[in-house]
Amino acid sequence: MARYRQGQDHWPPFAVAEGVDAEPLGRLSAPALPAWQTTELEELGKQLFFDPRLSGSGQLACASCHDPDLGWGDGRATSFGHDRQRGTRNAMTLLNVAYFDSFFWDGRASSLEEQALLPIEDPIEMAAELDTVLESLNAIPGYLDTFQRALGTSSVTASALGKALAAFQRTLVSRPSRFDRFLAGKASLNDQEIEGLHLFRTQARCMNCHHGPLFSDGRFHNIGLALVGRRYEDLGRFLITGREADKGAFRTPSLRDLLYTTPWMHNGLFVNLRGTLATYNLGMRQGLRDGQPNMSALVEPLGLSHEELDALEAFLHTLSRRPARVHPPALPASPNKMP
Numbered sequence: 001m002a003r004y005r006q007g008q009d010h011w012p013p014f015a016v017a018e019g020v021d022a023e024p025l026g027r028l029s030a031p032a033l034p035a036w037q038t039t040e041l042e043e044l045g046k047q048l049f050f051d052p053r054l055s056g057s058g059q060l061a062c063a064s065c066h067d068p069d070l071g072w073g074d075g076r077a078t079s080f081g082h083d084r085q086r087g088t089r090n091a092m093t094l095l096n097v098a099y100f101d102s103f104f105w106d107g108r109a110s111s112l113e114e115q116a117l118l119p120i121e122d123p124i125e126m127a128a129e130l131d132t133v134l135e136s137l138n139a140i141p142g143y144l145d146t147f148q149r150a151l152g153t154s155s156v157t158a159s160a161l162g163k164a165l166a167a168f169q170r171t172l173v174s175r176p177s178r179f180d181r182f183l184a185g186k187a188s189l190n191d192q193e194i195e196g197l198h199l200f201r202t203q204a205r206c207m208n209c210h211h212g213p214l215f216s217d218g219r220f221h222n223i224g225l226a227l228v229g230r231r232y233e234d235l236g237r238f239l240i241t242g243r244e245a246d247k248g249a250f251r252t253p254s255l256r257d258l259l260y261t262t263p264w265m266h267n268g269l270f271v272n273l274r275g276t277l278a279t280y281n282l283g284m285r286q287g288l289r290d291g292q293p294n295m296s297a298l299v300e301p302l303g304l305s306h307e308e309l310d311a312l313e314a315f316l317h318t319l320s321r322r323p324a325r326v327h328p329p330a331l332p333a334s335p336n337k338m339p
């Protein structure tokens with residue numbers, strides 16, 4: 001264990017299954033930004049993100065389901081949208097979204113620009129017509145001017161709206177955690193946390209999927225929560241690709257700031273870290289009757305003792321730091337409808 005305190009070059013090697021190409025754990029570097037991303041565009045995107053005029057009812061903003069005070073999710077197992085209709089999936093945290101290259105639990109969007117327009121038209125999310133939203137944004141002088149300055153467009157187009165929302169979301173990056181400061185030699189971890197780090201990298205098999213600075217491989221795995229054949233069945237990635245191997249697979253979430261992003265998993269089924277770890281320890285088979293078909297071979301019973309689960313839990317705590325407070329911005333005024 002002492003080797004963990006001598007710097008990352010001295011750590012024992014991590015253990016993953018054959019064929020898994022895992023990246024070492026590490027600190028996040030600044031995300032890659034597209035050429036058009038400027039502070040002005042980010043600020044504009046922030047206003048739009050908090051603006052309920054992007055919804056059909058005029059009452060739901062992106063921030064209604066991605067609330068900065070709720071870890072950029074909505075704190076619910078699954079979201080309520082337009083007319084309080086219940087969606088089937090958990091609102092994902094938007095922290096560190098800049099580091100992924102496919103979006104949603106099933107990866108159905110391949111850029112943040114493209115993704116941003118989807119909730120606006122989704123009938124159970126914001127339930128608006130994009131054309132109508134663009135028309136009302138174009139009638140708000142405050143927005144029109146800023147779009148002109150930030151992107152040089154003479155009107156608010158769908159692509160400009162997507163760029164602004166994406167630019168803001170790329171600023172949502174985790175603050176350095178205690179683990180990051182440990183890696184930088186600026187904080188220490190106690191023996192239990194170090195044992196947990198070691199287990200995470202070895203016997204607990206977590207690094208097969210949660211690896212690299214993001215603690216996610218950005219890939220899709222079925223860890224047994226698709227509830228195949230049951231009322232809340234969700235086939236995940238399969239619904240997009242139609243490939244048998246993708247049945248019940250969801251994108252591996254990051255584990256950064258985990259304590260602030262409950263409930264967890266695509267269906268919000270898990271809220272308690274110890275319970276989650278205990279379920280992984282049983283190979284994700286507990287309570288799911290005879291297990292679920294097509295489960296990833298990377299998920300197996302782990303044989304960890306109570307003390308080892310305590311250590312793993314303690315380590316995961318070092319990855320969480322309360323997200324920075326964000327205040328809703330002032331929004332440009334709607335045009336006066338009276339003559």
Ligand code: HEC
Nearest residue numbers: 061062065079080081089090091092103104105116119125
């Ligand atoms: C009614 C609640 C709701 C609203 C409103 C909403 N979202 Fe979401 N958001 C969700 C849910 C639920 C998911 C996961 C959906 C899925 O995987 O099928 C999600 C996923 C996302 C993701 C994917 C994150 C990732 O890591 O892949 C992004 C980005 C996102 N939303 C941005 C936005 C933006 C921008 C808006 C406003 C234009 C918005 N959302 C409005 C509920 C909402």
Ligand code: HEC
Nearest residue numbers: 204206208209221225250251252253264265266280296298
């Ligand atoms: C086979 C790949 C794989 C392995 C191995 C794995 N995970 Fe996961 N993990 C995932 C996927 C995929 C999800 C999302 C599953 C879903 O929503 O249905 C997930 C979800 C989670 C979540 C919920 C996070 C959130 O924001 O919803 C936690 C916590 C977690 N894993 C911790 C761990 C720990 C700790 C280990 C090691 C004991 C581990 N995982 C091993 C792939 C894996």
